[in-house]
Amino acid sequence: MRAALILEHxxxxxxxxxxxxxxxxxxxxxVVKVEAVSLNHLDIFVRRGIPGRKLPLPHISGGDISGVVExxxxxxxxxxxxxxxxxxxxxxxxxxxxEDLTGGLAxxxxxxxxxxxPLPDEISFEDAAAxxxxxGTAWRMLITRGKLQANETILILGASGGVGNAAVLIAKLAxxxxxxxxxxxxxxxxxxxxxxDLVINYNKTDFSKxxxxxxxxxxxxxxxxxxxxxxxxxxxxxxxxxxRILTCGATTGFEAVTDLRYVWVREITIIGSNGWEAGDxxxxxxxVQSRKLKPIIDRVLPLDEIREAHxxxxxxxxxxxxxxxx
Numbered sequence: 001m002r003a004a005l006i007l008e009h010x011x012x013x014x015x016x017x018x019x020x021x022x023x024x025x026x027x028x029x030x031v032v033k034v035e036a037v038s039l040n041h042l043d044i045f046v047r048r049g050i051p052g053r054k055l056p057l058p059h060i061s062g063g064d065i066s067g068v069v070e071x072x073x074x075x076x077x078x079x080x081x082x083x084x085x086x087x088x089x090x091x092x093x094x095x096x097x098x099e100d101l102t103g104g105l106a107x108x109x110x111x112x113x114x115x116x117x118p119l120p121d122e123i124s125f126e127d128a129a130a131x132x133x134x135x136g137t138a139w140r141m142l143i144t145r146g147k148l149q150a151n152e153t154i155l156i157l158g159a160s161g162g163v164g165n166a167a168v169l170i171a172k173l174a175x176x177x178x179x180x181x182x183x184x185x186x187x188x189x190x191x192x193x194x195x196x197d198l199v200i201n202y203n204k205t206d207f208s209k210x211x212x213x214x215x216x217x218x219x220x221x222x223x224x225x226x227x228x229x230x231x232x233x234x235x236x237x238x239x240x241x242x243x244r245i246l247t248c249g250a251t252t253g254f255e256a257v258t259d260l261r262y263v264w265v266r267e268i269t270i271i272g273s274n275g276w277e278a279g280d281x282x283x284x285x286x287x288v289q290s291r292k293l294k295p296i297i298d299r300v301l302p303l304d305e306i307r308e309a310h311x312x313x314x315x316x317x318x319x320x321x322x323x324x325x326x
Contacts, residue, residue, distance in 0.1 A: 002326065003106030004306040005058040009049030012310045017303055020060065023102075023110035025073030030113050032085060035125035036300075037104045038064035039309055039322045040133050040162060041251065046099055047310065053100075062324070063089035063097045065104035065111075066119060066128040076113040084119040086128045086285065087111055088278050105306065107326050117281055120289050130295035130321040131284050134162035135170075136276030137248050139284060141224065142170050145273040146246045150175030152221035155211055155238055157231055159196070160187040163248070165296045165320050167224055168194050173292060179220065181207050183316075190319050194296070208234040219243060219266070229253030241266045248273045296320030 003020040025031045043061045069083040079085065087104070089097040091112060097103045102110070119128050142148045154171050158164045159180035171178045172195040180196035182188055188199040198214055200207045211220055219240030225231055228250025236259055239245055245268060250256065262268060287293035298320040301309050305324075312318050 001107040002303060003060050004062070004303060004324075005060060006047050006055075007058050009047065009057075012047075012307045012314075015047060015306055015310065017306060018058075020058070020106060022108050025071045025076075025110060027073055028075045028113050029073040029110055030069050030076055030079050030116065031071040031108050031110050032065070032067040032087065032104075032116075033070045034065055034104050034107060034109055034326045035067040036065075036129035037062040037324045037326065038129040038131075038133070038162075039313060039324060040064065041313060042099060042133065043105075044310060044313055050099075055100075060102050060104070060106050061098040062103035062105035063099060064129045064132045064134075065089070065097065065109060066125040067104075067109070069116070070108060073113070079113055079116050083116075084121065084125075086117045086119045086131065086281065088115045088117060088281055089132050090275060091115060105303065105324060105326065117278065117285065120285070123285060123288050126297055126300060126323045127288055127295050128285070129323060130162075130297055131288070132276065132281055134321065135166040135284050135293075135295060136280050137273070138163050138166035138170050139280045140276045141246050141248050141273035142167060142222075143174065144277075144280065145271050146222060146224075146244060148174045148176055148222055151177065153177045153179065153215055154222040154224065155179045155181065155207070155220040155235075156224045157181045157202070157207070157227050157235065158251070159191055160184075160316075160319055162321055163226065165194065168196055169293060169296070173287070176222075179211060179214065187319055202231070206234065207231075208237040211238040215240065222246060226250065227252050229256045232256035233259060236262045236268070239266060239268050242268075244269045244271055246271050246273060248275075298322055300325055 160182040226249035230252035
């Protein structure tokens with residue numbers, strides 16, 4: 001089968017489209033014909049090499065996968081050939097597809113049958129593939145962990161990326177007032193179209209001061225910061241008395257400075273959120289099926305353009321999800 005192969009860790013040239021053995025379904029496993037794969041910054045990190053993690057090479061990344069069941073192994077009772085499915089990328093006890101295990105940037109992928117989620121005919125493969133990592137992470141962070149409520153004011157940093165787009169849409173769905181921060185004016189215009197009540201270019205202004213003024217010098221009820229080191233001090237200042245800061249990562253570095261005076265004086269709660277659960281993905285599919293949620297897709301590219309897809313992500317020339325069609 002054809003696959004996007006990471007031959008060695010490094011720059012974009014280390015990814016090539018080539019031949020790779022087609023998987024065979026084993027006990028309690030299925031082989032899925034891949035119809036769509038959504039890329040994430042994680043795919044870039046995997047290609048470059050994640051410190052402390054060693055992968056057998058060549059490696060196939062890609063964790064967000066939708067497709068059609070091709071082959072069913074012994075013991076599988078919950079699927080049959082021809083079933084449309086979304087795949088939960090988290091494999092209990094083994095890690096994640098694309099990150100720790102062979103992913104879906106190929107014509108076929110082998111997964112445990114328990115990771116299949118039925119995909120209704122009304123939902124496209126592209127929309128489904130956009131959901132797990134970005135939207136699943138945002139849903140758990142805002143709703144399950146963050147307990148976001150209607151009429152609360154939420155500041156979302158990095159709002160133009162996959163998780164950020166998802167957070168904006170989910171926050172509006174929850175009835176919150178959304179302040180969306182991003183690094184370019186054209187992306188801010190698109191965030192307005194998604195329903196953001198206030199947009200801030202954090203490359204041009206101190207976002208904490210903007211939030212302070214917008215909220216009548218009270219601060220935001222909830223602050224979403226997975227940027228980390230570069231924005232954390234301002235995020236602390238942006239949070240109101242009794243407010244919450246939600247984080248699911250640290251793209252600019254995890255050694256963030258916390259001014260503890262703000263934490264105790266304002267009685268701020270800092271909440272971590274890690275990944276998603278299968279139930280979150282089922283809920284998201286129901287929202288898409290009922291047309292209450294529409295994933296934001298920047299563009300759809302063929303497998304042969306995998307290097308271009310990596311370039312677009314690395315140079316931040318996108319708004320929403322990049323989808324690959326093997």
